[in-house]
């Protein structure tokens with residue numbers, strides 16, 4: 169695609185990131201987060217009447233009380249007021265409200281002069297450090313374009329979002345499909361993308377938002393059914409940077425990285441992977457896709 173852009177370590181350093189002199193990787197120091205509570209002392213802060221959600225709500229976004237970034241550039245997004253729920257349990261209408269809120273917050277944060285990238289994500293389950301069980305995700309609004317995003321723009325082949333072989337497709341809802349990537353890094357990893365080149369969440373039209381909502385309910389439900397227990401996972405959306413640099417468009421998409429490789433067995437990313445940058449995936453993508461297609 170665009171091919172020439174590299175992560176801009178100089179501007180990242182200028183913005184306060186530390187750049188590792190050996191790897192060139194940026195790091196942001198957040199010592200204040202050491203003081204954040206592991207578990208809420210009493211009542212869930214996200215339930216109606218809790219400290220973050222005093223009134224009734226359907227969905228809610230608000231600044232993270234323990235932000236890694238200053239100036240309101242980190243937000244919490246509540247998917248539902250129901251504590252004992254998950255994305256997979258939402259009704260299509262409720263999931264659609266979440267998609268609309270992601271799009272609205274992406275546009276609002278992306279419009280700020282001090283924001284170049286809006287990362288919408290969720291860590292689900294204590295295995296990935298989600299300290300509050302209430303269904304929620306987060307948003308980080310970066311003042312740089314992070315290296316993973318720059319690398320996708322530089323590396324994405326024109327076939328990256330071509331309709332993949334039906335062997336790896338897990339589900340399709342209207343304009344959106346989910347499949348296990350050919351070179352999946354994680355067992356049961358999924359990529360979700362629309363059928364056309366839309367750059368960001370705010371660009372999705374009415375039908376595309378509803379399709380994404382129902383596909384997410386479907387996929388997360390399948391992951392939960394896979395080993396008959398809630399699947400811990402990390403999910404993040406990649407969308408266009410909100411800076412002024414012209415790039416060949418890259419399609420908006422979501423990544424879901426489930427943590428388990430078999431019932432109760434966590435897949436660890438360890439020295440072999442971190443030391444080499446090569447992923448060793450114990451589950452063949454066509455096998456993973458067939459298992460997920462069979463589940464529901």
Ligand SMILES: [Zn+2]
Pocket residue numbers: 212213214215250251302
């Ligand atoms: Zn709650």
Ligand SMILES: [Zn+2]
Pocket residue numbers: 320406421423
């Ligand atoms: Zn991506």
